[in-house]
Amino acid sequence: MEYKRLVIGFGISVLVAVVGYFAMLVVGVRYQMPLLKNAEVWLKDVYAMKDRLNKKPTQRPRVLIFGGSNVLFGFNGAMIEANVPVRFINYGTHAGLPINYQVDKILHTARSGDIVFYSPVFSAFFATEPYEDLWYVQNMISWDKEYDKFITKKSVFLAYLYNDPMRIFQNLAKILVRSLLKTKEPATPKATATPTKKLLKDGLQIVPCGQEFYGYSYRSLSANGDFCSQYTATSLAANEPYIYAEATLSRFFIQEFSRLQDFAKRSGIKVFLLYPVSMENPLFSHNDSKTLEKINRLESQLLARGIGFANSWKDAHFDRKYFYDTGYHLNKHGVELHTIAFIKLLRSILQAEG
Numbered sequence: 001m002e003y004k005r006l007v008i009g010f011g012i013s014v015l016v017a018v019v020g021y022f023a024m025l026v027v028g029v030r031y032q033m034p035l036l037k038n039a040e041v042w043l044k045d046v047y048a049m050k051d052r053l054n055k056k057p058t059q060r061p062r063v064l065i066f067g068g069s070n071v072l073f074g075f076n077g078a079m080i081e082a083n084v085p086v087r088f089i090n091y092g093t094h095a096g097l098p099i100n101y102q103v104d105k106i107l108h109t110a111r112s113g114d115i116v117f118y119s120p121v122f123s124a125f126f127a128t129e130p131y132e133d134l135w136y137v138q139n140m141i142s143w144d145k146e147y148d149k150f151i152t153k154k155s156v157f158l159a160y161l162y163n164d165p166m167r168i169f170q171n172l173a174k175i176l177v178r179s180l181l182k183t184k185e186p187a188t189p190k191a192t193a194t195p196t197k198k199l200l201k202d203g204l205q206i207v208p209c210g211q212e213f214y215g216y217s218y219r220s221l222s223a224n225g226d227f228c229s230q231y232t233a234t235s236l237a238a239n240e241p242y243i244y245a246e247a248t249l250s251r252f253f254i255q256e257f258s259r260l261q262d263f264a265k266r267s268g269i270k271v272f273l274l275y276p277v278s279m280e281n282p283l284f285s286h287n288d289s290k291t292l293e294k295i296n297r298l299e300s301q302l303l304a305r306g307i308g309f310a311n312s313w314k315d316a317h318f319d320r321k322y323f324y325d326t327g328y329h330l331n332k333h334g335v336e337l338h339t340i341a342f343i344k345l346l347r348s349i350l351q352a353e354g
Contacts, residue, residue: 099252107263230324235325280318281327
């Protein structure tokens with residue numbers, strides 16, 4: 001009997017612990033705590049800051065660019081505005097957010113007369129609907145609960161089930177410490193003013209980034225929504241193939257980009273597709289015939305659907321020394337080069353439109 005009571009007591013304890021664990025998890029997520037394994041709750045504040053920038057009135061033509069962190073880490077908006085009479089807003093965030101999310105964000109933020117650029121990472125061209133994509137689901141239920149496209153009850157259940165309990169308790173401890181020390185940050189701070197020091201290079205004004213880099217946080221955003229001041233002498237990025245052999249443009253990408261094009265026509269908005277940045281490496285090189293075949297194959301598949309790139313791949317392909325921590329994140333020197341190429345492209349677009 002004593003043994004039976006011990007077994008029952010142990011079973012009840014385990015049941016209570018499991019129920020308590022998941023209850024704590026659900027409550028924590030409800031209050032937007034970064035508890036789930038893949039939750040990037042910092043994106044909530046980053047979007048809040050970008051939305052705030054988007055609402056500011058301006059007399060200049062507006063240029064908006066959307067995409068993943070390749071866009072977030074890819075431009076210096078102050079430098080663009082110093083050389084082209086436009087208002088530039090960088091809406092880049094995270095490549096894990098699928099094209100449906102990016103398109104819907106454009107639909108909610110772009111205005112008639114805007115010029116909109118979309119620069120997805122290469123994998124987005126071949127991705128399918130994000131059903132049961134745990135990264136996507138965990139982020140939506142953590143900081144954008146109203147967005148439930150392609151999210152089922154099963155995927156929500158799995159999003160709560162597949163987590164690292166140790167990380168959850170570590171995050172809870174960090175949250176408690178910050179709360180006790182009263183170091184919680186405001187949601188949308190004012191960005192640092194654009195610096196006044198300017199240099200000339202190739203006939204363009206070279207403007208330093210208007211914000212220090214504080215890591216993956218809204219505090220690193222410039223007044224244009226960029227992460228443009230990060231620096232490393234040598235990139236930490238591993239070699240990357242970017243496009244796998246025989247990759248085929250997905251029906252999902254065509255469907256969603258066509259939806260964006262239809263919206264643009266109805267709303268008086270110009271939409272352009274941009275190559276994402278990529279790093280020169282043995283697996284993806286301008287000297288490699290297989291790499292060129294991949295690029296040509298992608299361009300051909302897009303052109304067959306009436307979709308083309310506004311820039312060339314070589315304008316977005318840089319040596320390793322111009323990258324920060326991944327093969328999609330430029331350091332401040334790479335940002336300068338990428339921004340110069342974009343300024344030239346933007347000038348040609350504006351000139352063609354008269």
